[in-house]
Amino acid sequence: MTYDTALTALADPTRRRVFERLQSGPQAVGAIARGLPVSRPAVSQHLKVLKEAGLVTDRPEGTRRVYAIDPHGLGALRGWLDQFWDQALTAFQSEVERTAKDERDRK
Amino acid sequence: MTYDTALTALADPTRRRVFERLQSGPQAVGAIARGLPVSRPAVSQHLKVLKEAGLVTDRPEGTRRVYAIDPHGLGALRGWLDQFWDQALTAFQSEVERTAKDERDRK
């Protein structure tokens, strides 16, 4: 549930498609695999990685397993990202001003 | 400068260390490589990936090249993440309430 596992989890394209597919609501493994160009076991492995990253939760529903998005992993990612966001913005802004000043001074 | 390239770029651990090292301010390639357990060309390749992802900018300074964090890639990532954040939070909340209700009903 740290930000790094969430990053590596969301790096894979098909795993991202699995994750994005859960945005329309919780779904079972078979339903997720249906419509994806990979086999069902592959989806299972992807869901395992997403779960270990704190990005999804699973709950048994009869013989099938329903997966849903877990905000924990998303929160960790957002926190790490915000750690950069403000500082990078202000730094970039002052950088732009510095460059603009150099441009002016050169003329 | 799309969110997916930024994700795959930040997935690699050493590349993340390169990126995080720029948080303390712009730095040249050699300075970044010094202190990292990889060779300088490796750092160059990582910086190339980060640049293509819109996460860093580079500017020549004499014979060396200074890299800095670019908010563009971060913004794209944040936008994609926020697309999930609110919805996932509310969905998770209603899910918690649903489970709590089930717990109550069972007693």
Add this chain to the structure above:
DNA sequence: ACAGATTGTAAGTCATAACTTACGGTAAGC
């Protein structure tokens, strides 16, 4: 109890990408 459905895991294959060394190019200093 048995048959069908749904899923997780194991073993194996194969492509990707992270790293190294070697080389070429450009700017600065004597």
Add this chain to the structure above:
DNA sequence: GCTTACCGTAAGTTATGACTTACAATCTGT
């Protein structure tokens, strides 16, 4: 102009991980 410093790129090697098929386990319905 020549050497030195700093950097990017090419080529090659190797480890990681994404995918497949095969199998075992669990739950439901008849």
